[in-house]
Amino acid sequence: MSLTKIRPSPPPLEARKDLPIRPKLSLWSRIKRDKLLLFFALPGIALLLTFQYIPLLGNVIAFQDYQPFLGIMHSRWSGFDNFSVIFNGDPAFLNALKNTLIITALQAVFVFPAPILIALLLNSLLSNRIRQIVQSILYLPHFLSWVIVVAVFQQILGGSGMINNYLRANGHDPISIIGNSELFTTVITSQVIWKDTGWATILFLAALAQIDRSLYEASAVDGASRWMQTWHITLPGLRSIIILLFILKLGDSLTVGFEQLVLQQQAVGLGVSEVLDTYVFNNGIIGGAWGVAAAVGLVKGVVGVVLVLLANKLAHFFGEEGVYKS
Amino acid sequence: MSRKIIDGMPAPAMGTRLLKGFILLLICAVVIVPFIGIISTSVASPEQVNKAGGFVLFPDSVQWSAYASVLSGGVVTRSLFVSAGITVVGTLLSLTVTSMLGWALSRRSMVGNKFMIMLVLFSLLFTPGMIPTYLMVKQLGMLDSYWALIVPTMVSGFNVIVMRSFFSGIPAELIDAARMDGAGEWQIFRRIALPLSKAVMAVIGLFYAVGYWNSFFNAMLYLSDSAKWPLQLVLRTYVVNGTQLGEADLGALDAVLPPEPSIQMAILVIAIVPILLVYPFLQKHFAKGVMTGAVKG
Numbered sequence: 001m002s003l004t005k006i007r008p009s010p011p012p013l014e015a016r017k018d019l020p021i022r023p024k025l026s027l028w029s030r031i032k033r034d035k036l037l038l039f040f041a042l043p044g045i046a047l048l049l050t051f052q053y054i055p056l057l058g059n060v061i062a063f064q065d066y067q068p069f070l071g072i073m074h075s076r077w078s079g080f081d082n083f084s085v086i087f088n089g090d091p092a093f094l095n096a097l098k099n100t101l102i103i104t105a106l107q108a109v110f111v112f113p114a115p116i117l118i119a120l121l122l123n124s125l126l127s128n129r130i131r132q133i134v135q136s137i138l139y140l141p142h143f144l145s146w147v148i149v150v151a152v153f154q155q156i157l158g159g160s161g162m163i164n165n166y167l168r169a170n171g172h173d174p175i176s177i178i179g180n181s182e183l184f185t186t187v188i189t190s191q192v193i194w195k196d197t198g199w200a201t202i203l204f205l206a207a208l209a210q211i212d213r214s215l216y217e218a219s220a221v222d223g224a225s226r227w228m229q230t231w232h233i234t235l236p237g238l239r240s241i242i243i244l245l246f247i248l249k250l251g252d253s254l255t256v257g258f259e260q261l262v263l264q265q266q267a268v269g270l271g272v273s274e275v276l277d278t279y280v281f282n283n284g285i286i287g288g289a290w291g292v293a294a295a296v297g298l299v300k301g302v303v304g305v306v307l308v309l310l311a312n313k314l315a316h317f318f319g320e321e322g323v324y325k326s
Numbered sequence: 327m328s329r330k331i332i333d334g335m336p337a338p339a340m341g342t343r344l345l346k347g348f349i350l351l352l353i354c355a356v357v358i359v360p361f362i363g364i365i366s367t368s369v370a371s372p373e374q375v376n377k378a379g380g381f382v383l384f385p386d387s388v389q390w391s392a393y394a395s396v397l398s399g400g401v402v403t404r405s406l407f408v409s410a411g412i413t414v415v416g417t418l419l420s421l422t423v424t425s426m427l428g429w430a431l432s433r434r435s436m437v438g439n440k441f442m443i444m445l446v447l448f449s450l451l452f453t454p455g456m457i458p459t460y461l462m463v464k465q466l467g468m469l470d471s472y473w474a475l476i477v478p479t480m481v482s483g484f485n486v487i488v489m490r491s492f493f494s495g496i497p498a499e500l501i502d503a504a505r506m507d508g509a510g511e512w513q514i515f516r517r518i519a520l521p522l523s524k525a526v527m528a529v530i531g532l533f534y535a536v537g538y539w540n541s542f543f544n545a546m547l548y549l550s551d552s553a554k555w556p557l558q559l560v561l562r563t564y565v566v567n568g569t570q571l572g573e574a575d576l577g578a579l580d581a582v583l584p585p586e587p588s589i590q591m592a593i594l595v596i597a598i599v600p601i602l603l604v605y606p607f608l609q610k611h612f613a614k615g616v617m618t619g620a621v622k623g
Binding site: 027030031033034036037038040041043044045047048049050051052053054055056057058059061068072118121124125126130134136137138139140141143144145146147148150151152154155156160161162165168169194198213214215216217219220224225226229258259262263264266277280281284285290293294297298300301305308 | 331332334335336338346349350353354356357358360361363364367378379380381383422423424426427429430431433435436437438442445446449451452453454455456457458459460461462464466477478480481483486510511512515536539540541542543546547558561562565566567587590591594597598601602605608609
């Protein structure tokens with residue numbers, strides 16, 4: 001086809017993006033002018049509306065005694081009845097909340113710093129080739145599904161896994177790790193570290209590469225050791241990215257590895273493995289308590305948004321840009 | 327100054343370097359050894375697997391009987407086709423819709439452009455929650471249909487933003503020149519934008535593909551008919567939950583079934599291999615994108 005074919009009328013100047021749109025062009029004629037672009041945008045926007053925005057409105061069932069056969073339109077309104085599990089402290093709900101907070105805290109302490117340490121280690125390597133090989137190896141688990149990661153952990157730490165086979169072969173008693181409810185939080189924290197630490201180093205490595213090399217040279221001339229350089233140059237250089245990622249983590253603190261936990265609940269029981277997301281799933285979709293589940297999900301979502309906004313404020317307080325500026 | 331300066335830093339002492347090497351080796355081993363064990367167990371001889379009580383790290387011989395039995399028809403073979411189909415169809419649809427929306431949003435003169443960008447950005451902040459999404463899928467009659475695994479996750483707002491910022495980087499002069507030559511919007515998209523965006527399309531396509539291939543929860547949520555299960559759900563049932571695969575679930579083979587651990591590990595390997603196959607491409611493109619700033623040299 002021909003790009004060279006001359007159109008009878010050249011496109012109007014208004015269509016050029018570097019010029020301001022003239023106000024006299026009516027909305028309808030602008031829609032007509034952009035009809036092809038609007039057609040391009042249509043499927044994506046329609047999908048976002050259908051699966052992001054309209055379901056957002058579907059949260060009204062949190063205020064209903066929702067019955068699937070009646071639907072949203074005909075179910076009875078029940079005010080805040082569904083929220084009583086939250087406000088009156090239903091034990092199952094409190095247990096889920098407690099586990100969520102414990103797991104989040106563990107992740108903030110053990111999962112969050114891990115990639116920073118590994119990034120520092122990788123950054124201090126002298127050989128680029130070794131660094132690239134190590135990176136290739138460490139990024140890989142990020143692309144495996146949770147089903148695979150859980151299966152891999154079972155094969156290594158489970159009852160007939162590698163470690164217990166080794167113990168048995170050498171005349172020791174096997175140790176119970178997988179399926180042991182006391183070790184459950186340890187196991188799932190290790191799984192997150194194993195799966196995502198390598199991948200998470202990317203952002204820190206990118207930030208490390210931004211640090212001005214001349215700072216190191218100047219400090220070396222002044223006799224700084226490598227440790228002093230790390231403390232006074234490298235870590236301050238990572239400050240912004242650390243704060244940014246910590247904010248995002250904080251905003252997400254009520255969301256802890258849903259797929260990961262659903263896969264492993266059977267073995268250890270709900271006592272240690274029920275978190276807010278699995279509570280919503282188990283009560284709503286499995287248990288049929290739609291309204292209560294939606295209420296818990298709604299509160300969790302709202303608190304999540306509030307947490308992001310608060311954390312962002314906190315970042316501004318520390319003189320950082322945060323996720324966005326108002 | 328007693329020590330040599332390399333790249334602005336004093337050269338590390340020999341002891342520190344050895345310690346570092348050791349730590350790195352240990353970390354890499356923690357990632358790699360499980361994979362070696364899984365592959366080894368899947369190909370080890372039945373006698374060795376039975377003697378070891380399950381997991382084998384170094385196989386005495388290589389046998390493909392576990393693969394033959396799961397791939398010769400039956401549950402695993404069928405789920406493999408389901409997963410492959412969903413991944414291919416889903417990725418193509420996702421790429422089409424994402425690039426079209428990204429392109430429209432990169433054309434700042436388009437009517438409603440700002441509003442649509444806000445729509446995409448806010449979708450990243452608010453997630454509607456599991457129950458309303460489930461009810462929506464149910465309302466649309468997609469329960470127990472493969473579309474439930476594709477349509478709800480077809481557009482990722484994040485990928486749309488990435489596409490948009492890539493398209494926005496195409497020089498306006500190029501687009502204007504094409505328009506002066508009489509090209510319409512469609513031709514500009516197809517002949518200028520798409521050819522320029524091969525690399526970014528490849529990356530986004532791979533991320534979508536990995537997502538579809540790995541998705542397990544949507545299948546668990548929306549598909550109650552086990553005949554429609556994708557591979558990840560089969561993996562959960564027979565490997566994570568340890569349900570035995572009977573002869574009826576496997577292809578018709580005359581030989582004796584290989585031991586359970588070998589079969590389980592063969593399924594696991596089958597689920598991992600596609601990821602390993604696309605991994606070098608993913609790697610290559612990080613090197614171009616995110617990592618360009620990160621590799622010093």
